[in-house]
Amino acid sequence: MKQDITLIATAAMGLESVVAQEVKNLGYDPRIENGSVFFNAPVTAIPRCNLWLRTADRVKILVGQFEATTFDDLFEATKALPWERYISEDGAFPVQGKSVKSQLHSVPDCQAIVKKSIAERLKLKYGLASRMPENGPLYKVEVALLKDTASLTLDTSGAGLHKRGYRVGQGDAPLKETMAAALVLLTNWKPDFPLIDPFCGSGTIPIEAALIGQNIAPGFNREFASEGWNLIGSSKWDQAFQEAENLANYDQKLSITGSDIDHNMVSIANKNAMEAGLSDLISWKQMQVRDLSIKENNGYVITNPPYGERIGDKKKVGDLYQAFGHVMQQHPSWSVYVLTAFDEFEARYGQKPTKKRKLFNGFIRTDYYQYFGKKIN
Incomplete structure (x- = not known):
C-alpha cells in the first residue's frame, strides 16, 4: 500500500x-x-x-x-x-x-x-x-x-488551528492567533531583538512572538481530531509531541513587551500569557502610545492597532496614529510593522512604508505596513 x-x-x-x-x-x-x-x-x-x-x-x-x-x-x-x-x-x-x-x-x-x-x-x-x-x-x-x-x-485538526488553548479572555475584535503568528513571521525579527506591541489588546502578538522565539510548537497544549485514528496510531503522535518538546528552546531569553491603554485588556493579556506558560517572558504595561518609552536600539514594533470600527471616531484613530508615528520617528533603528484597515494611516503616521502587503483580517481587507529600521551596530 x-x-x-x-x-x-x-x-x-x-x-x-x-x-x-x-x-x-x-x-x-x-x-x-x-x-x-x-x-x-x-x-x-x-x-x-x-x-x-x-x-x-x-x-x-x-x-x-x-x-x-x-x-x-x-x-x-x-x-x-x-x-x-x-x-x-x-x-x-x-x-x-x-x-x-x-x-x-x-x-x-x-x-x-x-x-x-x-x-x-x-x-x-x-x-x-x-x-x-x-x-x-x-x-x-x-x-x-x-x-x-x-x-x-x-x-485531521478538529477545532481550528488558531485555537491554541491559551486564550482565557479577549476583547471585542481579537486578532486570530494564526494571523498574529503570520505578522511576526512576515518580519525578519529574531529572538535576540526586543519586540513591542503598543496596542496589544488581549496579547496575541506578544504571545505568538514568544512561542516563535522559544521555538515552542503552537499546538503543544491542545488536542486534535485525528489523535484517535488508527491510520496514524498513538505512537506516531507520541513521537511528534516528543519531537516538539525536544526542539523547544526554553532557555532562549526574550525581550517582549505588550502595552495597551485599557488596563482590563492588559490584565486579560497577562492571564492569557500565564495560561500559555509564558508569564515570565513577556512584560505587560498599561499606557498610552504617546508615553511609550524605548531605551534599546534595533528593535521591532509589530502591532494591530484600532481601525476605527472599535473606537467609532475616525479623528481619534487618526490622532492615535499621529502620536504613534511621532514616537517611532525618534527611534529610526527600530523596524515597525502595522496591520490596519485605516485608509489614512500613511498620512497620519507621517511616513511612507518601505513595503506594504495586502492581508485579510477575517473578512476585513487590511494593509500590512512595513518600515525597515536603520540598524545601529
Missing part, C-alpha cells in the same frame, strides 16, 4: 506563501492554490503539521478529486475511493459540503449522497450487514464542488 498521502493546509487569503514556507520548513514540498497548500507526505506529517503550523487554519487529507456533473457520478466516484484506509469500522463520519459554480448545486443532496456512498463502501469492506455503528473516533468529511470538480477531504 502506498504510504504517502496528499495533505492540504488551508490558509487565510494572502497567507498561502507563509503557510507554504512553514510546510517546506517541516521537510515537505508545497504547492500553492487559492486558500490552500497541497503536499504529499507520510502519515507522520499529520501530527507534525498539526503541532507546528502556526499560520494554517486546518490540516486536511485529500481523499479524492474527480469531475461530477450528476449525482450518479458523485456516488460512484466517491464509492471508488479507499475510505477504509482512513475511517475505522466504528468511525463517525458526518459530511459537510459546499458548491460553487457547479451543476450539483444542492449541498444537502450532495452531502447525503456522499454519506450513503461512503457507508456502502465501508460496510462492504468491513463485512457489515447493518448500518455503520459510528460510535468511535470522529472523521469529518467535506465534499467541496468547484466548477463541477468534487474534492473529498477529511479534517
Whole structure:
C-alpha cells in the first residue's frame, strides 16, 4: 500500500506563501492554490503539521478529486475511493459540503449522497450487514464542488488551528492567533531583538512572538481530531509531541513587551500569557502610545492597532496614529510593522512604508505596513 498521502493546509487569503514556507520548513514540498497548500507526505506529517503550523487554519487529507456533473457520478466516484484506509469500522463520519459554480448545486443532496456512498463502501469492506455503528473516533468529511470538480477531504485538526488553548479572555475584535503568528513571521525579527506591541489588546502578538522565539510548537497544549485514528496510531503522535518538546528552546531569553491603554485588556493579556506558560517572558504595561518609552536600539514594533470600527471616531484613530508615528520617528533603528484597515494611516503616521502587503483580517481587507529600521551596530 502506498504510504504517502496528499495533505492540504488551508490558509487565510494572502497567507498561502507563509503557510507554504512553514510546510517546506517541516521537510515537505508545497504547492500553492487559492486558500490552500497541497503536499504529499507520510502519515507522520499529520501530527507534525498539526503541532507546528502556526499560520494554517486546518490540516486536511485529500481523499479524492474527480469531475461530477450528476449525482450518479458523485456516488460512484466517491464509492471508488479507499475510505477504509482512513475511517475505522466504528468511525463517525458526518459530511459537510459546499458548491460553487457547479451543476450539483444542492449541498444537502450532495452531502447525503456522499454519506450513503461512503457507508456502502465501508460496510462492504468491513463485512457489515447493518448500518455503520459510528460510535468511535470522529472523521469529518467535506465534499467541496468547484466548477463541477468534487474534492473529498477529511479534517485531521478538529477545532481550528488558531485555537491554541491559551486564550482565557479577549476583547471585542481579537486578532486570530494564526494571523498574529503570520505578522511576526512576515518580519525578519529574531529572538535576540526586543519586540513591542503598543496596542496589544488581549496579547496575541506578544504571545505568538514568544512561542516563535522559544521555538515552542503552537499546538503543544491542545488536542486534535485525528489523535484517535488508527491510520496514524498513538505512537506516531507520541513521537511528534516528543519531537516538539525536544526542539523547544526554553532557555532562549526574550525581550517582549505588550502595552495597551485599557488596563482590563492588559490584565486579560497577562492571564492569557500565564495560561500559555509564558508569564515570565513577556512584560505587560498599561499606557498610552504617546508615553511609550524605548531605551534599546534595533528593535521591532509589530502591532494591530484600532481601525476605527472599535473606537467609532475616525479623528481619534487618526490622532492615535499621529502620536504613534511621532514616537517611532525618534527611534529610526527600530523596524515597525502595522496591520490596519485605516485608509489614512500613511498620512497620519507621517511616513511612507518601505513595503506594504495586502492581508485579510477575517473578512476585513487590511494593509500590512512595513518600515525597515536603520540598524545601529
